[in-house]
Amino acid sequence: MGKGRSKHQGLPDPIEMYHPHLAKKRKVDDEDEKPSKRKRGDKKSKAAPVVSEKKNGKAVKQANGTKSKPAATLPAKKGTKDSAPKSKANGKKAPPPPSDSDEGSDNEDMEWEDEDNEVPEGKLDFMGPSDDEDLDSNDEPNLDSDSENSVYDSGDDEARPIFSDDDLSGSDAEEQLTAANIAGLTRKLDLQIAQEEEEAEAEFQEQITTNIGADEVKPFVIGAAAHDEDTTKSLTSLTPDLALLRTRINDVVRVLEDFSNLCEAGRSRTDYTEQIIADISAYYGYSPYLAEKLFDLFSPSEALSFFEANETPRPLVIRTNTLKTHRRDLAQVLINRGVTLEPVGKWSKVGLQVFESQVPLGATPEYLAGHYILQAASSFLPVMALAPQENERCLDMAAAPGGKTTYMAALMKNTGCIFANDANKNRAKGLIGNIHRLGVKNTIVCNYDAREFPKVIGGFDRVLLDAPCSGTGVIAKDASVKTNKTEKDFLKLPHLQKQLLLAAIDSVDHNSKTGGYIVYSTCSVTVEENEGVVEYALKKRPNVKLVDTGLTFGVEGFVSFRGKTFNDKMKMTRRYYPHKYNVDGFYVAKFRKVGPSPAGTASAVPEIIEEAEEGSGAMEIDEEGSEKEKEEGRAIDWSEDEEDKKMIEKNLRRQKRRKGIDPRADPSKAGQKKKKEEEEAPKEEDVKKPQEPEPTKANGEEKEKDKLAKSTGEEKKKDKPAKTKGDKKDKPTKSKGFVRVSKKA
Numbered sequence: 160m161g162k163g164r165s166k167h168q169g170l171p172d173p174i175e176m177y178h179p180h181l182a183k184k185r186k187v188d189d190e191d192e193k194p195s196k197r198k199r200g201d202k203k204s205k206a207a208p209v210v211s212e213k214k215n216g217k218a219v220k221q222a223n224g225t226k227s228k229p230a231a232t233l234p235a236k237k238g239t240k241d242s243a244p245k246s247k248a249n250g251k252k253a254p255p256p257p258s259d260s261d262e263g264s265d266n267e268d269m270e271w272e273d274e275d276n277e278v279p280e281g282k283l284d285f286m287g288p289s290d291d292e293d294l295d296s297n298d299e300p301n302l303d304s305d306s307e308n309s310v311y312d313s314g315d316d317e318a319r320p321i322f323s324d325d326d327l328s329g330s331d332a333e334e335q336l337t338a339a340n341i342a343g344l345t346r347k348l349d350l351q352i353a354q355e356e357e358e359a360e361a362e363f364q365e366q367i368t369t370n371i372g373a374d375e376v377k378p379f380v381i382g383a384a385a386h387d388e389d390t391t392k393s394l395t396s397l398t399p400d401l402a403l404l405r406t407r408i409n410d411v412v413r414v415l416e417d418f419s420n421l422c423e424a425g426r427s428r429t430d431y432t433e434q435i436i437a438d439i440s441a442y443y444g445y446s447p448y449l450a451e452k453l454f455d456l457f458s459p460s461e462a463l464s465f466f467e468a469n470e471t472p473r474p475l476v477i478r479t480n481t482l483k484t485h486r487r488d489l490a491q492v493l494i495n496r497g498v499t500l501e502p503v504g505k506w507s508k509v510g511l512q513v514f515e516s517q518v519p520l521g522a523t524p525e526y527l528a529g530h531y532i533l534q535a536a537s538s539f540l541p542v543m544a545l546a547p548q549e550n551e552r553c554l555d556m557a558a559a560p561g562g563k564t565t566y567m568a569a570l571m572k573n574t575g576c577i578f579a580n581d582a583n584k585n586r587a588k589g590l591i592g593n594i595h596r597l598g599v600k601n602t603i604v605c606n607y608d609a610r611e612f613p614k615v616i617g618g619f620d621r622v623l624l625d626a627p628c629s630g631t632g633v634i635a636k637d638a639s640v641k642t643n644k645t646e647k648d649f650l651k652l653p654h655l656q657k658q659l660l661l662a663a664i665d666s667v668d669h670n671s672k673t674g675g676y677i678v679y680s681t682c683s684v685t686v687e688e689n690e691g692v693v694e695y696a697l698k699k700r701p702n703v704k705l706v707d708t709g710l711t712f713g714v715e716g717f718v719s720f721r722g723k724t725f726n727d728k729m730k731m732t733r734r735y736y737p738h739k740y741n742v743d744g745f746y747v748a749k750f751r752k753v754g755p756s757p758a759g760t761a762s763a764v765p766e767i768i769e770e771a772e773e774g775s776g777a778m779e780i781d782e783e784g785s786e787k788e789k790e791e792g793r794a795i796d797w798s799e800d801e802e803d804k805k806m807i808e809k810n811l812r813r814q815k816r817r818k819g820i821d822p823r824a825d826p827s828k829a830g831q832k833k834k835k836e837e838e839e840a841p842k843e844e845d846v847k848k849p850q851e852p853e854p855t856k857a858n859g860e861e862k863e864k865d866k867l868a869k870s871t872g873e874e875k876k877k878d879k880p881a882k883t884k885g886d887k888k889d890k891p892t893k894s895k896g897f898v899r900v901s902k903k904a
């Protein structure tokens with residue numbers, strides 16, 4: 160992975176299709192504040208290292224102390240190149256998402272400041288997250304390998320405070336951090352923008368020659384007319400002319416946006432729409448089915464911005480683990496290691512956007528010590544909406560690899576109790592890894608199909624359902640979604656999501672004094688996985704209502720879509736798009752449970768936990784799970800099963816020995832003996848006695864009277880009215896169970 164620089168987290172400009180020459184340079188600095196910053200920069204420059212310029216790959220000193228780097232082009236994203244050839248990425252910058260988050264009053268200074276800096280040489284090696292990392296985060300380094308860009312060290316080694324406080328509350332110290340870290344990037348950005356403008360101009364000239372760019376002229380949509388046979392051929396061949404394809408896409412967008420004035424006689428809107436969907440599919444490498452589905456979500460020009468944004472990676476973001484450190488401290492340490500970063504935006508107190516790094520971010524001592532986790536910015540949002548409180552009892556229904564669970568634990572300051580569940584055992588192992596690394600101590604990991612959860616345990620104050628989904632919001636990260644999601648997926652996934660959401664609702668205690676909330680999220684932008692699922696839940700569970708997510712940015716959810724009308728409150732849900740906020744596509748809905756679930760749904764009783772513990776299947780994965788994962792496009796590697804089986808068997812033998820049972824005894828004989836004993840035993844109606852468990856493998860396991868039971872027991876006593884076994888309505892159908900218990904804080 161190469162050295163490079165990522166775009167600022169924020170809103171990229173929409174694609175300038177017709178007047179690229181008019182593209183405005185993004186204002187990185189707030190002009191009003193520049194003078195004061197310059198002043199600070201001047202002051203610092205006395206002590207700052209001499210700035211270098213790269214020449215022939217070597218760093219040379221510049222007389223004025225400013226930095227200048229040769230321009231370079233941004234490489235295309237690996238993985239999308241082959242399947243989806245594309246035009247130059249729109250490299251324009253845009254302002255970050257709006258601020259004033261409910262998260263706090265941080266007032267990060269996102270300004271850039273002139274400062275002389277050393278230009279360190281060396282390769283950037285962003286290691287992708289390891290097994291136990293948050294897979295929600297960018298798998299690949301989110302950095303362009305832009306050789307023009309230099310990496311800025313914090314420069315002077317003066318031990319000055321960088322972020323003022325936990326939340327970097329807009330103090331001078333924070334500004335100094337920004338200055339120390341990123342001042343030189345201003346100039347780099349300027350250079351980059353200048354280069355982009357040049358390219359835009361060149362593109363514009365090119366477009367003029369291909370009949371685009373004049374608003375007042377009706378576009379001649381190439382390949383449409385009979386006399387245009389050659390062009391038609393070149394567009395429909397196996398290797399279409401991409402430039403022509405792009406031109407036609409632009410032309411058709413223009414027509415569709417002003418149809419009555421620009422349409423050609425005899426061509427209907429449907430003709431144009433079919434044309435553009437086919438072209439988008441060919442140009443960006445989507446299946447026609449998905450191209451249409453995504454195109455339908457937006458206006459034609461916005462759809463094009465969306466498809467274009469999916470061709471560039473989102474910024475690399477890390478979340479400070481406030482259980483172990485403060486953001487300002489983390490930032491300082493990383494800056495000293497050669498990482499160029501800045502606060503992700505005012506909406507988060509814990510996120511840091513990484514622009515460049517000289518070190519592998521997945522292997523720094525701070526990473527290994529759990530001071531941060533690689534986590535996509537949009538992944539913060541559902542947890543912020545959930546807003547778990549200290550001492551609450553929360554459930555993360557689909558938790559692996561734990562980016563959100565660990566954030567929840569941090570917000571809860573390691574108090575209360577989180578049940579972190581995932582149906583996929585291998586992913587649950589990653590979750591355990593993250594929980595350990597980040598020092599989370601209030602969490603119990605379990606391995607159920609979450610649809611069973613209300614029958615396992617209920618009465619939660621808050622439940623997060625970050626549902627398995629098609630991933631149409633993270634195509635930039637996983638281009639395979641472009642082709643591997645079929646119509647069937649968009650029927651099966653919503654079905655699963657609906658079942659999971661009902662289970663989430665049924666797991667919540669509507670009488671919770673502090674909560675009673677459910678957050679539903681997906682990293683998909685399709686309506687059937689989002690509003691469609693929420694609508695279903697509202698209909699099936701009139702005991703919940705949609706409430707404000709508390710998130711300060713995001714597009715409103717659809718209240719109607721292609722003839723279907725949804726609940727009015729759907730506008731309280733939030734949609735996130737890569738082209739709008741430069742974050743992964745995401746959806747967040749928040750419910751409040753106001754009454755009990757229908758009889759037979761919320762049946763969990765605390766005692767059932769113990770039964771689950773007794774079960775043999777703590778780490779058991781069944782075929783059903785496997786199928787489910789395949790449906791989600793997440794193939795499961797079962798290679799470790801044998802190892803696990805051996806471990807489980809070993810444990811069982813040990814437990815039997817402890818109970819005085821010979822583990823080598825033939826179970827079939829034991830079974831026969833037992834049967835005989837039973838036959839000889841007096842009948843139940845004759846003698847009333849407590850029923851003994853069958854001598855099955857499951858019940859043969861010794862009860863693990865570990866801290867889990869204590870932990871949950873304490874919780875029960877404290878927060879929930881004691882329930883008796885008789886309250887139990889259903890038993891878990893599978894004996895999957897808890898895979899790890901961590902100490903209660």
Ligand SMILES: C[S@@+](CC[C@H](N)C(=O)[O-])C[C@H]1O[C@@H](n2cnc3c(N)ncnc32)[C@H](O)[C@@H]1O
Pocket residue numbers: 293294295538556557558559560561562563564580581582583586607608609610625626627628787791
């Ligand atoms: C989007 S991922 C969750 C990401 C996680 N919340 C995080 O932030 O790290 C969805 C997860 O749902 C799990 N899953 C799929 N079907 C499930 C089910 N029926 N019950 C519980 N978990 C399930 C998958 O194994 C996957 O880990």
